[in-house]
Amino acid sequence: MSKPLHGQVVVITGAARGVGALLARKLSARGAQLALVGLEPDELAQVAAELGGRSWEADVTDRDAMARVADEVVAAYGRVDVVVANAGIATGGPFLASEARTFDRVIEVNLLGSVATARAFLPALVASRGYYLQIASLAALTPAPMMAAYCASKAGVEAFAHSLRAEVGYQGVKVGVGYLSWTDTDMVRGADQDDVLRELRARLPWPTNRTYPLDPAVERIADGVARRSAHVYAQWWLRGMQAVRGYLPSLVGTVGQREMRRAEPRLRATADRRRGLVGAGGAADETARKDLSSGNSAP
Template sequence: MSNAAPTVLITGTSSGIGLAAAVAAASAGLRVVATLRDTAKAGPLLAAAEAAGVAELVKVKQLDVTDPASIAVAVDEVLAEYGRLDAVVHNAGAGAVGTVEQAGTELFRQALEVNFLGVVELTRVALPHLRASGGRLIAVSSVGGVIGQPFNEAYCASKFALEGFLESLAPVAAATGVTVAVVEPGAVASEFVANLQLDVPALLAAAGPYEPALKGYLATTFAAFEDAQSSAGAAETIVHALTAEQVPFRLQTSEAATAFVAAKLADADGAVVQGLTSSWLAAS
């Protein structure tokens, strides 16, 4: 990434990892365009930036990843105000708990719209500008983008799609000077789970034959979040992805996350796959 006034656009910065990443990136000297679907919810972000002494480096803008017009306006404004775009961090995301027989396909459409198609559209719009700056495209995925998890069918499907898209794009983007990486948190102590607004009694009452399994899943999940990584800890990995000289395709945010995905991926940082697929582009 260029050292000349680097500018990063981060989505989903009202709380949790996105808020922490915006403040951490500004603390690392980056100019941060912190976007939210509803800018009326920017208060905690602005307060955190002020407390960290980086308020002058954080600019709030409206961006709804499910609205292509909103994406286009936000990127155009960044270019008009700063003259460049050095990085995009896709952080906006939505959880989805339920199993397909009972939840139906609408839950899948909603998860894909936010977690996948929004990333695709913003990537499409941002790539020419990232190519001009030799920039970076970073997406906050999840260990659920590697390992499918019970009652997270829609969420994991959307994160699998995200990782498949970016793993395929990465060598193509690299051939034009753009670095692509995915950040994979495990359990993080943030508002993400609270924002799901799960009515546990109602979920269990409606679970039918899945009630015993759902009860076990919820107990396991709530226990995992009691020992969750902090949002600030996860944000450190994002800032590393933005600022390190060399960045692998895949980065986990904690030792626990690395150990979890290693159960499926021997190539934990994605280097083997990227080396293989990049070699295809050099074939004559």
């Protein structure tokens, strides 16, 4: 499995931790050269140094910054063979109780950040006849109450990637979509710190109510990158969700109302706990935006 990636230049966004960092390690073990992009320069540099790669600090929603990064990656390596648009953040809770800025930021990073990533790197992928993998989610396959921003953004990136596949396939570029269920990352652990959200998730039907280990999930993604797959499923059962996804909105709409009615008093009493982004990655995004607004951003 290592031969298809030997010597290929792979760009991964959101590579400081979680899925992105572990994917970098797995692809490096298969011979890839790595260009890691994200908001946490120290963590990125540590992963890059460990793997003999390079790192770039950039906000994926900043089109100018991403264009600069793409130019610098091509200048450093001479080409780009694979891009994995992995950067993502999340928030949870009822839509009407959410902060508009936080809700919108999830859409910006997950959807518009992926658009900016593709806009910056697709010319290089056309030149190399490369592969673009868009990381989506179970949230792209089924809606869920209290995840409106995340579901909307992941459904959006799925549709975006499918559209790109039709546009650039004739130029030799393959486009894939990666799907993950609840996986043991900082984002999921951060969401589970909210007692109400954690208990509601535990009431989901099997197998959607489990948290899955990170390593086998990312191993499946690495396999998908090596094969340049159109669809990559980090958990085996997600493939089957494609066949029933048309029925899920009605089912979730019925069952979700019951669960929301039961949880509403506790949600109302604890609303102040779920105003921001979840997990360490969300905290990094909020810190970067505060630094930018106060004029403390790095040159």
